Amino acid sequence: MAKELLKGNAAAGEAAVRAGADFFAGYPITPSTEILEYLSSRMGELGRTFIQAESEIAAVNMVLGASAAGARCITASSGTGISLKMEGYSYAESMKLPFVVVNVQRHGVGLGGLDSGQSDYFRETKGGGQGDYRRVVYAPSSIQEQVDMIYKSFDVAEKYRIGVTIFSEAVLGQMMEAVDMPPFKKREGELDWGIDGTGKKGIRNNKWTIFERVEMYHEIEEQYQEWENINVEDAEYVFVAAGLPARVCIDTVKKLREKGEKVGLIRLKTLWPYPVKAFKELGPNLKGLISVETNVQGQMVEDVALTCRKFKINAPIYCYAYGPGVPMVKEIVAKYEEVKSGKCEERF
Amino acid sequence: MAAIKTLPTGANKHTFCPGCGHGIVNRLIRECIEELGYQDNYCFALAVGCSCNLHSQKGDFFQAAHGRAGAAATGIKRTRPDMLVIAYQGDGDAGVIGLAETLNAAYRNENLSVIIINNTNFGMTGGQMSWTTMPGEVTTTSTAGRNCDYNGYPQHLPEMIANSFSHIAYSARGSVADVKHIMETKKMIKKALQNQIDKAGYSIVEVLSPCPTNWHLDPLKSCDRIENELYPEYPLGEFKTREDK
Structure with missing residues (x-):
């Protein structure tokens, strides 16, 4: 049809x-x-x-x-x-x-x-x-x-x-x-x-x-955990997001990969149950996880941290609490640059 | 000749305080259900308060959040239109916290039968002031007697509904203070159920009922109080019938 x-x-x-x-x-x-x-x-x-x-x-x-x-x-x-x-x-x-x-x-x-x-x-x-x-x-x-x-x-x-x-x-x-x-x-x-x-x-x-x-x-x-992992195996930095921010992250990963940046995305499709299994696929090069969410405090980042604790993942966890709206690719890229250059404070 | 009445087959022992009117009304409803042949096709919509102890009786019930029986009954009835759905609530449940749900079910003319026990207080939580509490009546939240200038005047739900929603099927007030009124109340309840069976629309029956525990009166004096104090404030009778439509 x-x-x-x-x-x-x-x-x-x-x-x-x-x-x-x-x-x-x-x-x-x-x-x-x-x-x-x-x-x-x-x-x-x-x-x-x-x-x-x-x-x-x-x-x-x-x-x-x-x-x-x-x-x-x-x-x-x-x-x-x-x-x-x-x-x-x-x-x-x-x-x-x-x-x-x-x-x-x-x-x-x-x-x-x-x-x-x-x-x-x-x-x-x-x-x-x-x-x-x-x-x-x-x-x-x-x-x-x-x-x-x-x-x-x-x-x-x-x-x-x-x-x-x-x-x-x-x-x-x-x-x-x-x-x-x-x-x-x-x-x-x-x-x-x-x-x-x-x-x-x-x-x-x-x-x-x-x-x-x-x-x-x-x-x-x-x-019932559902997720989609994109380029996480060799990634140094991995975005974690759901909903529309995750959709923008798909394009962000593509764009950064074209520039040679080793980034990936865990796109969460269920939020409860939280797809902890997605994190098992993270590779050995991991240098940081970035939770991207459209609220002001960063809420989901806590579940990212808890999941990392479960699997003893010691990489620092950052949060891009974008606030209201939907972030643009260039804004997430800018946040990534900030994280990579050590200018962003880690949350956990 | 002695008349022997048998207990309706679907009735269990009730769990109310001695002298409470709920048990009588529970029994009247059950008698009506069985007389109308609906003993295998009915559901009570209950909420919170002494009225929810009706679930000690047999049969289907749904216990909604406090005050929400009018809305829950709507959902049940729209899903199973041929099942008899009876909302059974107290005055605090239906007329205070659930006033919006009660009035809006009447506003929509839902094909429901609503039976409300008015005992002028919040019984289950230990006798607080309700909107039906009488002027000057002492409760645990009106310890100096209800001051109507401060707290508002007694609420008359059946009259309010009869006057506001001209399309409904039935609105009445009965009492269980004596045998004569018990029999009259049974007729009211039966009409409310028959209206639903006939798909005539919304019916509400309020029943004045003794609460010896929270009135701090013995059962007989509680009945006297209904007769002497409540009847002048809460007149008995039918405020709206199908014939008025």
């Missing part, structure tokens, strides 16, 4: 539809609103359920109710809207309810701004809601990748009865690219759980312990 030119957010909505989502509830917030707008008509066309909720809190609770009753559910939001959903994330985990959330990140604290960014890294990967829990987090670098990740996310969510977050960014949601849409699919097989009115398959029959859940987290950590 021919590729279609689609806006990131619309493509996210269509990917959910193709993946068999039968329930969406959401509330408008820039820059994720187009997902809500797109699905408001698309779900109706297909006889599926769309609700414009009165708040993000209501939206997530509608999703939880629908999920508990056996629907394939998705919601989307940004910034403060996701904060309001966090209570629901935790409740979902307490009842093992699968659902997918697209977080089209806007940068900043409080109201934040409308700039793109990755300032929600800690919140999305470390928890956010009350209690000990995990959600699988996919970080797409292109609209096609986002479509493919959403398409499989429901299967992962239902297999483990866990929440999945799509770690999108404002620019990814707003830009347009040519996309191959996957075919329509439905859930394979019947759920062996879910409220059906008989009292035999619902929440009441959830028999599990938090310790079993922890074992399951370990299984996901072992099996």
Whole structure:
């Protein structure tokens, strides 16, 4: 089938539809609103359920109710809207309810701004809601990748009865690219759980312990890490990035390699589980790792450091906390020069 | 001739304090479900507060975060439109923290039956002031008696919904203070369920209910209090029926 030119957010909505989502509830917030707008008509066309909720809190609770009753559910939001959903994330985990959330990140604290960014890294990967829990987090670098990740996310969510977050960014949601849409699919097989009115398959029959859940987290950590390594084997300096900054790093590596610089890239596609296995492929020439992220503090760099500790990698770890937006190749090149010439302070 | 009533088949023993009205309402709802033939096709949407102890009863339930039963019930009902979905909440849950979810479910005219227990306080956390607490009533957060100029005046949820959303199916207030009112309340609950079965839209029934533990009264005096103090503030009856539509 021919590729279609689609806006990131619309493509996210269509990917959910193709993946068999039968329930969406959401509330408008820039820059994720187009997902809500797109699905408001698309779900109706297909006889599926769309609700414009009165708040993000209501939206997530509608999703939880629908999920508990056996629907394939998705919601989307940004910034403060996701904060309001966090209570629901935790409740979902307490009842093992699968659902997918697209977080089209806007940068900043409080109201934040409308700039793109990755300032929600800690919140999305470390928890956010009350209690000990995990959600699988996919970080797409292109609209096609986002479509493919959403398409499989429901299967992962239902297999483990866990929440999945799509770690999108404002620019990814707003830009347009040519996309191959996957075919329509439905859930394979019947759920062996879910409220059906008989009292035999619902929440009441959830028999599990938090310790079993922890074992399951370990299984996901072992099996679901996704990454792409570019030129890392002989690299002296390796960028570590996810999402749009990672996409820019691909070009940066190409450009620096053309100049003879030995650089590489670990492009992370999942943020939880964190792809620690990617770091095993680092070569003996390693002189430094540079975490490239679009927030102001540097958040992911901590996971880079922890992973290095795990594998006893002693190279210094630097961070390019770019701030809001998407860095340009020349800006990352400049940072690299700074690191290489010893002008950049190491973080870990 | 002695009439012997049997316990509904789906009922378990309740876990409420002695003299609490929740147990009576739990039983009334179960009787209605079974009389309507929905014993294998229903789900309770609960949230947080004493009301969530309904899960000691048999059958499907979903326990949402505090106040969010109106939204969760919406998700359940839209997913399974032929299943009877009953939101069962307290006044603090539905009318204070969950006011937005409750009103918006009514605003959308969701095809739901909502049963709310009004015992004028937050029972589960030990008797704090609720929006339904009576003027001058002593609670752990209104120790000098509720000062309405400072804290606002008692909330009338069924009237608010009946007056605000003219398209809904049903809004009423009952009581479980005596047998006559218990039987009337059962009729209200049954209407609320029948409306949902008929796809007539949103129904809400508030039930005035004794809370001897937090009122520091014995069960009989609690019932007297409902009759003498609550009825003047919270009139019983139907505020909106399908016939008014």
